C-alpha cells in the first residue's frame with residue numbers, strides 16, 4: 001500500500017510560541033500563517049507486511065537514530081488510528097534548501113501525515129490531518145492548507161480541538177515573502193527548547209499572551225480586507241514581542257545577530273522612504289520580508305546591497321496538501 005503527498009512550508013505572521021502540553025504539541029496561543037509556494041516536501045509512504053521495521057530515506061540517504069525514531073513514533077500514531085500494525089518505507093524529498101532558513105519540519109510532517117493515512121486508505125478530514133501533523137511539529141498543522149491559515153489552540157486536554165483551518169486560499173491575495181539569508185554564526189537554540197525555556201522562566205511571557213488576542217483579530221481582519229499596511233504592522237510587532245520574551249528567559253537568549261538587525265533597519269528605512277515592507281523572524285537569525293508584489297524588485301535590490309545578506313528567496317502564497325501519483 002503506497003501513497004505520495006506534497007506539503008509546502010509556511011511562515012507564521014502571528015507566532016506560535018509556547019506549549020500548554022509538550023506531549024500533544026498543544027499551543028498556548030492561536031497562530032496565523034501563510035503557506036509558501038516555493039518550498040515543499042514530497043513524501044511517499046509504502047506499508048509492506050514483509051518489513052521488520054520502518055525505513056526512513058531523506059533526500060536519498062537512509063537515516064537511523066533520532067531521525068528514524070521521530071518518524072516511527074509518528075507512524076505509530078497513524079497505525080493506532082488506522083488499527084494497522086505493519087511497517088513502512090518513508091521516502092522524503094525536501095525542496096526546502098536548508099540554507100533557505102526554513103524549518104522543513106512543517107512541510108515534512110504535513111506531507112508524512114497525508115501520505116501515510118492515504119497509503120492505509122484511511123479517509124481523514126483536513127482537521128484530522130492537521131491534528132495528526134501537529135503531533136509531528138506544531139507548525140505542521142498549518143501546512144495542510146494553502147494560502148492563509150489559523151491554528152486554533154483549543155481548550156481540551158486531549159487536543160481534539162487544536163487544529164488549523166483556512167482563513168483564505170492562496171488565490172485570494174498575492175503577497176511577496178522574501179526569505180533573506182544572512183550568515184549564520186552561533187548555534188541557535190532550537191524553537192522547541194526556546195519556547196519551553198521562555199514559557200518556564202521569562203517574566204515577559206504573560207505580556208506576550210496578553211497581547212495575542214488583539215494581534216490575531218487585527219491580522220484576521222487585515223487578511224479579509226486585504227489591508228496590507230495593517231497586516232504588515234501587526235506581524236512585525238508580533239515578531240518583536242515574541243523575540244522580546246527570550247531576553248527575559250533564564251538563561252536569556254536572542255536569535256538575532258548584527259546582520260538580522262541590519263536587515264530590520266533597512267526594512268524600517270524603506271518604510272520611511274514610502275516603500276511598504278515589513279519583517280518577521282522565527283527561531284534563527286534570518287529575516288522574512290513581506291511586501292506587495294509591485295514592490296518586490298525594489299525591496300530585493302535594496303536588501304541585496306547589504307553586506308550581510310547572502311541570498312534572497314522570493315516566495316508567494318502556495319497550495320495546501322497535494323496527492324501525487326508516483
Ligand SMILES: O=C(O)C[C@@](O)(CF)CCOP(=O)(O)OP(=O)(O)O
Pocket residue numbers: 011012014015016017025031103105136137138139140191192281282283
Ligand atoms: O512557526 C511559528 O509559528 C513560530 C516559530 O517558527 C517561531 F520560531 C515556532 C515554530 O515551532 P515548531 O518548530 O513548530 O515547534 P514544535 O511544535 O516544537 O515542533
